[in-house]
Amino acid sequence: MRRPIALALSALLLVVLAACGGDSEEPDDSRRSIVTAFYPLTFVATAVAGDEADVSSITPAGVEPHDLELTASQVRRVSEADLLIYIGQGFQPALDRLVPEVANTLDVLTVRPPGVRADDPHIWLDPSLMVGMTGTVVSAISRVDPANAETYRENGDELIARINGLDDDFSNGLSRCERRTIVTTHESFGYLADRFNLEQVGIAGIDPDQEPSARRLNEVAEIVQDNGITTIFFETLLPEDLADTVAAETGAETAVLDPLESPPATGDYISAMRANLSGLRTALDCR
Ligand SMILES: [Zn+2]
Structure with missing residues (x-):
């Protein structure tokens, strides 16, 4: 289905560009x-x-x-x-x-x-x-x-x-923690994990559209149990059921970790990231 959409976009763009060809000279100010x-x-x-x-x-x-x-x-x-x-x-x-x-x-x-x-x-x-x-x-x-x-x-x-x-x-908030592994719905937090020395385990992959297999769900549940992980993170734009499934199987809780792919409900990038830090500190038992 990708190809026809791309072609349609190309055709559309030609029309748009032709339509606004005359007024490209805007004043500098x-x-x-x-x-x-x-x-x-x-x-x-x-x-x-x-x-x-x-x-x-x-x-x-x-x-x-x-x-x-x-x-x-x-x-x-x-x-x-x-x-x-x-x-x-x-x-x-x-x-x-x-x-x-x-x-x-x-x-x-x-x-x-x-x-x-x-x-x-x-x-x-x-x-x-x-x-x-x-x-x-x-x-x-x-x-x-x-x-x-x-x-x-x-x-x-x-x-x-x-x-x-x-x-x-x-850096300061995540320097002294009981655990360093985070379980997320999709693998959004790889760079954050690298920066602050955490390990990310994604239930789904980098692209959230790819449904994880039953085997993957079992693998993640095993990692949760082996590492004493208490929190499975989910995100607001994706269905909660993946996190719920792993949480139900392991007795862990669920909590929000916002990958900020859309504006936060309140505040901005900085305040939402601070809320993420607070959620991470709780989940990882940081002092
Ligand atoms: Zn993403």
Whole structure:
């Protein structure tokens, strides 16, 4: 089913680009329009842009971003923007397919840092990688709007200070714990685990659409029992039943660990990550 959708998008894009071919010469002082792929990138771009540019997310709140399909109006929003910020790495295949088609008419930025694993897009859950991504976003927004570059740099520095504070809190908060293994619904927390010396056991894989086998559920239950794990983490955008199944089999509890693939119900990336830290500290018995 992927192929016809991609073809339809291509055709649609040609129509959209033809329709707006005449008014590409905007005055230099007009506000820039930045489209971001999904929440963590929206969070960074909004903080960096401040009052000087417009930022909107292509993935609606509450929608699981891995399997995003693009509507005609979403394609139009991307093609009319000055800058598209996305992850790549096959995280959102529909968006990845659109990028080469719009790369000639607007700036596109992948925030993927060099050297990260090719098979895991969840870079935003390591605060130190978020610091690097913020610097990358500052450069890209400044490139499409050089007149406000100084403001973007200041806003970026402010955000980087907040994220560095978060990183310190994680390092300190997870330094002395009884256990270091976390069980998650899908494997979103690999980079976070690497950064803070934890071990992640995902019930489902990196892509949450892949249903785990009965054998995998049994394996995870065994790991839980062998390691005295007390908490199975689930996430708000995915069905709770996987975590419930393992919890019921092992006597463990369930708790939320938010992979922040969508805006948190309250607060922002920083406060939701602090809530994640608190949940991890409880689950791992940290002092
Ligand atoms: Zn994910």
